[in-house]
Amino acid sequence: MAAWARERPELDVTPQGVIGRLHRVANHLTSELLAVYQEHGLTEGDFDVLATLRRTGPPYARSCGELAEHTLVTSGGVSKRVDRLERAGLVARHVSPADGRGRDVVLTTAGRIVIDQAFAAHIANEHRLLAALDPADVTALEGILRRWLARLEEPPATA
Numbered sequence: 001m002a003a004w005a006r007e008r009p010e011l012d013v014t015p016q017g018v019i020g021r022l023h024r025v026a027n028h029l030t031s032e033l034l035a036v037y038q039e040h041g042l043t044e045g046d047f048d049v050l051a052t053l054r055r056t057g058p059p060y061a062r063s064c065g066e067l068a069e070h071t072l073v074t075s076g077g078v079s080k081r082v083d084r085l086e087r088a089g090l091v092a093r094h095v096s097p098a099d100g101r102g103r104d105v106v107l108t109t110a111g112r113i114v115i116d117q118a119f120a121a122h123i124a125n126e127h128r129l130l131a132a133l134d135p136a137d138v139t140a141l142e143g144i145l146r147r148w149l150a151r152l153e154e155p156p157a158t159a
Helices: 002-007 015-039 044-054 064-071 075-087 109-130 135-152
Strands: 061-063 091-095 103-107
Touching: 015 044, 015 109, 044 061, 044 064, 044 075, 044 091, 044 103, 044 109, 061 064, 064 075, 064 103, 075 091, 103 109
Parallel strands: none
Antiparallel strands: 061 103, 091 103
């Protein structure tokens, strides 16, 4: 920031103090999160699909379109993830009871075991990462980020 302030004194570079640090924190957090997924044989995308299916509740099924909506990736990206998870025996494709022409992606018993173990480790990891902060700062940061995201994103689907 000091170098930019020196080189471009007519510009207010103070946003770099927040944006730059958020970006660096995000990079560190991503590395820490990916390490836990990898311990369970999962990629970030695998974890995302399995977690989305698990939190839907029984019968732990969604269409590829719904998975795309909830994981914020294209349907093509979801298909690649589902193919990989299906080969690993963690999900299966079944005829949709709502639409006999469509297919639902269903969490298998093996997939449920993997995501339950991975999610427990993920939550423990998140607690570990946040333990570096004062609890009051965690609460304040969550509120600040929630309000900021509300201005940057469309409201999430409630389903």
